Each structure stands twice: as C-alpha cells, then as structure tokens.
Amino acid sequence: MPAKKLFWDDPYRTALDTTVTEVRENVVTLRETIFFAFSGGQESDRGTIGGHEVLDARKIGTEIFYTLPAGHRLKAGDLVKVEIDGPHRLALMRLHFAAELVLWTMLARHGAPEKIGAHISPDKARIDFLWEGSIAPVLPDVADCVNRLIEENLPIESAFSDEAAERRFWRIDGVGEMACGGTHPKRTGEIGPVRLRRRNIGSGRERIEITLEAP
16 A cells, blocks of 8 residues: 655744654655655655665655665654655645646646646746747746736645556636646745746757745
C-alpha cells in the first residue's frame, strides 16, 4: 500500500507523526506523508524524517521513496516525525499554480501550443513550448489574463479524477480545469502578481519564465 499523500488534503501542513513502512539501506517509505516528491516539474519539498535530512524524494508509480543519510538507523515500524520547510513549500505552491494559469491561458487563448517542458523552483518557474517565431507578442495578453484571475481571488478546487491511479485535477468554476498532481493554494489571490519573460531556447522552441511579487 503506497503512502497516503496528505499534502493533497492539506497543502499548508508542515509536520506529521507517522510510521516507517519499509527500509532499504538509505531509502525509506512511510505510511502517510506530507513530503512532496519531484513530479510534473515541481521540485521536492525540503525537510526531515525522524530528524534526518531528506536528501532525495522520488515518486515511482504511486509510491514515494525518501533517501536519508547513511547511518540513520530507522527500521520498519518506527514512529517518526516528518517536518517540511513551510516557506519553501508555499513558494513552490504559489509558483506552481502561477505556471498552471499561464499554461491554461496559453492553451485557451493562443492556439493550444505543445508544452515540451516545465520546471518549478522556489524562485522561478518556466514552461517550454514548441513555437515558431518569438512568443513575446502574446505575453502581455497572457500576463493580463493571469493577473486578472489572481486579483479576483477565485477559489481553486483540487480533487481526484481517478483515485486508484492517483490522477488529479484542478478546477476554477467559470474559468476551466486541467489535469495536475501538484500542490495548489486554496485561492488564486495567494499567488500574488505575476511577471513573465520570454527566452529563446533554440529553433522552434520558446520559454516563458515566471516570477512573482509578494502576495
């Protein structure tokens, strides 16, 4: 049974008492977790398990495997506290959903370009597209649309489309929805104003870089 992923139920939670379910040398799994692992371009959380720094968090199938330092001495059945860096999680969550709104706007308003990559860090997000010519002319419209949605402080629904396969989506009523398994804020207003920048990454490929002001 894979870990129950409580970061979807409460993405603001930063501490959890749980049980180690398996240990393979430096890699452990948990009964429940609040510690998001790199997925969909969103970087992993930072934090500790049982007081040990998590060096790597990797999602394989529906399970998350956490790599700890050598000599951690944890064993299956141990009770442990999981703690994550709250400000780091919030920064990732804000930029992740800002990127989701940029992607949705590009798909809805600008010819459904093909996304070929994405990365979400605590400081900046990027989305890469197959796009002939410069993407710069559409950026003012995209920024205006995204910032308008943020200013309206709309509620964001996140739920399963297929719980067994852990497929999820987000929805904003009256706006749209997209498949996504990342962590999301409760309302768009938590994101804060968005700034967009174009970067060319090669022939026929364009990047939109996303940064935020304080919420």
